[in-house]
């Protein structure tokens with residue numbers, strides 16, 4: 001019954017099709033562990049709202065046989081082709097007889113279900129149609145009493161629907177889901193609602209090398225939730241090796257077995273875990289330090305709406321005859337900055353490589369008021385349909401470029417190299433691959449002190465508490481979240497910056513106790 005792991009096409013239309021439908025299959029070692037958790041409650045049925053190629057059904061057959069029990073398989077799916085793949089992967093027609101072709105979120109079955117297990121389609125919000133987004137917003141409002149931020153993807157509503165359909169008292173649910181469900185802007189409302197009504201029993205996270213979806217840029221976590229009274233603690237586990245049987249042994253033991261290798265399990269206070277984010281490891285120290293926002297403000301880089309038109313090489317700028325007053329030095333991709341400094345030498349190297357380094361910055365004047373070369377280039381942009389591009393269509397006039405002062409410090413995120421701060425010695429304006437960090441004082445000594453704090457490794461370690469994690473250890477941080485970055489107090493003191501009173505006095509609960517017993 002074991003299958004080869006799904007091969008992900010690295011790019012191209014096939015990869016795109018997988019993304020559109022969120023069809024990433026769960027590997028057996030994970031599926032069996034998750035089924036182990038929901039069946040440990042005694043259920044003789046499992047319900048999978050997104051059956052796909054049937055990973056959980058196959059796992060349920062294996063696990064129930066091992067337990068000497070039978071298990072009825074129920075589910076929903078929207079894609080008939082995926083169910084054919086389920087048959088091809090060893091499931092019989094009768095195994096799939098209770099799968100309904102229906103949309104689980106918008107047209108759910110009646111329920112309730114005692115054991116729900118799912119790997120919901122991970123379809124990010126910008127891939128959803130406006131109509132669907134509206135329907136999801138309404139659904140959120142109906143279930144939790146207020147709508148969630150529009151950046152909540154379909155997987156968030158899968159979880160809400162499943163929680164709604166879980167049988168009171170006996171119901172157990174296991175979801176493998178993107179960590180963004182605990183880290184997105186909508187997370188605090190969502191988890192406040194869940195944690196008051198359900199028992200969050202355990203969360204499993206994965207070291208990048210143990211990720212069940214190698215080569216996919218998401219950071220998955222497993223949530224194990226029961227529809228019973230909330231408890232003040234939860235078990236938080238980190239899986240450090242892929243493909244071992246430890247996870248399944250642990251879930252089948254009712255989470256009592258003490259794993260010996262490849263899985264570390266801790267007891268965490270619910271309050272602390274929710275405040276930190278369920279996907280993140282407990283903060284051992286530094287919770288009370290000053291924040292970056294005490295010393296600097298943060299803005300995102302410039303969104304041009306059409307980089308190929310506005311972001312130019314020096315040669316292009318010269319060939320077009322665009323006067324210098326409409327060009328500003330700029331940096332586009334994080335991989336254009338291999339180190340921690342942007343200076344004139346780096347810009348010259350990028351120019352030599354044919355990389356753009358100039359941002360074309362028309363202001364809001366009328367077309368006929370620009371010098372002829374600028375006007376001609378903007379007219380070319382109109383002929384290419386740029387005014388109808390999503391972001392440009394919202395600008396008046398479409399070519400009016402956002403304005404930023406050159407920030408003395410940049411923050412690079414989601415690059416191949418880990419997130420880092422970058423000193424901007426060349427006065428460049430960054431595009432959206434970077435955030436702009438503006439110190440609250442213009443005093444050069446203040447800037448140097450702040451830079452010494454931001455380039456310190458202990459500061460960078462705290463990024464995981466404010467960022468959204470992706471696969472392979474990448475972290476993405478929103479501007480407001482970066483302002484909440486905790487700066488290690490000893491590093492700040494050593495730098496000579498003055499720590500504001502508020503942050504010294506702030507006290508937050510913290511407890512991280514290794515799990516004992518077994």
Ligand SMILES: C[S@@+](CC[C@H](N)C(=O)[O-])C[C@H]1O[C@@H](n2cnc3c(N)ncnc32)[C@H](O)[C@@H]1O
Pocket residue numbers: 021022023024025026048049050051052053054055056076077078079082102103104105106118119120121122
């Ligand atoms: C990530 S796959 C998981 C499949 C399988 N359960 C597994 O774990 O390998 C998600 C599946 O959900 C299906 N799906 C997408 N939207 C759905 C919806 N609204 N209702 C039910 N299924 C949906 C997709 O076709 C896809 O097969």
